[in-house]
Amino acid sequence: MTTLLQLEGVTRQFGGLKAVSGVDLSVAPGEVIGLIGPNGAGKTTLVNVITGVHRASSGIVRFDGEDVTGLKPFQAARRGIARTFQIVQPFPEMTVAENVAAAAMFAGAVRYGDEANAEALGHLRFVGLAEMADKRASSLTLAMRKRLELAKSLAMRPKLLLLDEVNAGLNATEVDHALSLIRGIAARGVTILIIEHLMKVVLSLCTRIVVLHHGELIASGTPQEIVQDPRVIQAYLGRRYAAGGEAAEGQSHG
Numbered sequence: 720m721t722t723l724l725q726l727e728g729v730t731r732q733f734g735g736l737k738a739v740s741g742v743d744l745s746v747a748p749g750e751v752i753g754l755i756g757p758n759g760a761g762k763t764t765l766v767n768v769i770t771g772v773h774r775a776s777s778g779i780v781r782f783d784g785e786d787v788t789g790l791k792p793f794q795a796a797r798r799g800i801a802r803t804f805q806i807v808q809p810f811p812e813m814t815v816a817e818n819v820a821a822a823a824m825f826a827g828a829v830r831y832g833d834e835a836n837a838e839a840l841g842h843l844r845f846v847g848l849a850e851m852a853d854k855r856a857s858s859l860t861l862a863m864r865k866r867l868e869l870a871k872s873l874a875m876r877p878k879l880l881l882l883d884e885v886n887a888g889l890n891a892t893e894v895d896h897a898l899s900l901i902r903g904i905a906a907r908g909v910t911i912l913i914i915e916h917l918m919k920v921v922l923s924l925c926t927r928i929v930v931l932h933h934g935e936l937i938a939s940g941t942p943q944e945i946v947q948d949p950r951v952i953q954a955y956l957g958r959r960y961a962a963g964g965e966a967a968e969g970q971s972h973g
């Protein structure tokens with residue numbers, strides 16, 4: 720099996736707290752992999768280590784055959800790793816299109832000017848925000864800001880896209896729209912790792928699911944295997960999700 724992303728013993732400590740602890744994980748090209756686990760399990764921290772927002776305290780991150788441990792976020796972006804943020808934070812005074820163009824330039828995907836603007840418009844059309852292109856980002860609703868976040872990450876022309884709770888706070892219609900967007904991105908061949916509390920989304924999108932608990936990877940398997948795994952049920956799923964496909968028991972929606 721070829722590997723796009725490989726984590727070996729990845730650990731990140733904050734003082735005495737091991738937020739991520741000895742994580743080994745291989746992601747193959749084209750996989751859509753779900754990363755689930757309780758609040759505070761270390762999911763966002765793991766994404767922050769992969770994207771260079773936080774340094775790994777120990778362990779190795781390999782991407783596309785190269786050691787990328789300790790790269791800066793812009794360097795990771797230029798290698799083809801893009802992510803969305805759980806807390807969306809566009810530049811509020813800039814227009815929607817300018818935010819996307821800035822992301823494209825950050826990742827070195829395009830040059831400043833017309834090329835960046837055209838690139839931005841293309842991605843805004845894809846996520847259904849073209850008509851908002853010239854509005855200030857501060858005027859967007861939460862659902863629109865989540866779509867802007869997706870457009871920004873796509874503007875980096877990623878090989879690997881890390882999605883951190885892109886559906887949190889959205890209503891059912893908005894979640895369905897996001898789901899079809901994510902399917903479209905996967906169909907283009909982009910490898911996706913998605914952090915998500917909505918089990919309906921994880922189960923319908925992912926070919927494989929991995930589970931973090933207290934910073935450790937406690938399970939990895941097909942959706943079928945994961946929902947039957949007693950450790951995962953105990954640590955995270957509870958029993959309620961099975962009925963309605965909603966968020967796992969007691970988890971906040973970010």
Ligand SMILES: Nc1ncnc2c1ncn2[C@@H]1O[C@H](COP(=O)(O)OP(=O)(O)OP(=O)(O)O)[C@@H](O)[C@H]1O
Binds near residue numbers: 733760762763805973
């Ligand atoms: N910058 C930081 N400084 C100190 N502690 C941090 C920092 N970032 C995260 N932590 C701690 O690391 C642990 C893991 O946090 P993280 O945000 O990765 O969890 P998560 O799985 O993404 O949770 P959620 O589902 O609520 O988003 C938590 O105990 C958190 O308080």
Ligand SMILES: [Mg+2]
Binds near residue numbers: 762763764805
């Ligand atoms: Mg998180």
